[in-house]
Amino acid sequence: MENLGEGTRPCGSFAVSCERVSFSYPGSGRPALSEVSLDLRPGEYVGVVGPNGGGKSTLVRLLNGLLRADSGRVRVSDHDPATEPFEVRKHLGLLFQNPENGLVAPFIEDDVAFGLENLGVPREEMRDRVARAIRAVGLEGYERREPYTLSGGEKQRVALAGLLAVEPEILVLDEPTSMLDAAGRREVLEYLQVLRSEKTVLHVTHHLEELLDSDRILVLNGGELVADETPERFFSNADLLRENRLVLPVVPRLALELGFPPAKLRTAEELAEAILARTQSGTRAG
């Protein structure tokens, strides 16, 4: 067995590192996470998928110190979330599923400033950081709006701005679009794409198509890490998808069934074009 003890891996080079992490909820018969090891390198965009109860939310809660591992080792920017949760939360921002739950203040700008106020940031700097965060999610002009007047997508962007104001280098997104309609999903994803160049991102989702551009995709099922794949390999692996109750969207699913690379064909136009190209050249290409 490989020695995974202290010092065998320079964890300083990882943004997030879990070594053989296990966790069981009190009173539950089986572990929610069982000996899970994974690393995120700085700047990586990593997706996490898997059926309900697979361990995705447990992983997220261990990373920001809401839960403490029964065994194993969790490090976020070299800090242990279980013993230094407040330090870890400066480095790691967590965006939840339902934006309604996170909005607390009467005006948008107060909401975005809320996290910073607890960090003792000087007034002037706070103002700058809030303004920058609001710009980063495209909500200039919304500073004095009240949260209840916003659409779902806008609320989720406010929640994201609140995280960005703290300037964490790691973002953890826990199904950030699942409560939004199609338009809201598109706008949130658009701003997340812009952020990926400067952040390390762990993105938990049921919408597999959101991970087409990720660097890696992790599959958690039954508390175990069952796959760690590139998008190309992940989207082409019909057995892996089926065994883990993962459902591809219609266009990649048609592409996969017809033997096209599903990660490359995202829109109806791209698939139709590929089909025409093959049916027209098929006889010649033999």
Next chain:
Amino acid sequence: MKLELRDIRHVYAPSTPFEVEALRGVSLVVEPGEVLAIIGGTGSGKSTLVQHMNLLLVPTGGEVLVDGVDARSLKQSELRRRVGLVFQFPESALFAPTVEEDVAFAPRQLALSEAEVRERVLESLRALGAGELAARSPFALSGGEKRRAAIAGVLAMRPEVLVLDEPTAGLDPATRENLLALILGLREAGVSVVLVSHDLDEVAEVADKVCALHEGRVRTAGTPAEVFYGDPAQAPATVQVASLLRGSRPEIDNPVRFGETLDALRALQGI
């Protein structure tokens, strides 16, 4: 049962500065044992419309007919038993200490024996793949489990028409597929289902008929193929792919469901 809506108009807050005409004359028929999908953008009137189906909302104009009889002449309790309405995010109304108690709440008003209530409750929970949740607290369930428990509460009334307003919003794909399978199972058993949905891909899989609303009016209605091929820009992905190919490969015809579309694509020469 045959449920018919004739020229339904609905005005919210009439004669006030907040007056809004949400429905401007909508007519449709739900035939026995069919799945009717109601689609349309946010604010098109979908939720307002379905709340007329059991007269939870009283129309400002027009009428609701149950097997040809004016629904207002029926006893309200009978109408609500026969037309079961599941709201958006119905899990927010769960209240009892156990799932079983919660699901039993409505059938208990029907003067059934306790044994019969219990049988209906377990039958409904099992139909939703939620039999093992009976003894649990609804507040300790996951989002998908809560949703299923809430739908079971309406199913336990054994409605002849089941109206589901965005039943799959926010569910994971596997739970969503289970729910779509339930809809097809109910249709098999002769229950009509009215499905309000934003998700055209799921509408494509289960609907017998589609009614598209726009600004309180019916924009188009018909079979899924008629409605979606009439406006491929607002169609499920299957129809988008097929309609892009129809120009040069007319033999593809007009498939809608995933399986049909895949078969049609596989049948293309040279694929």
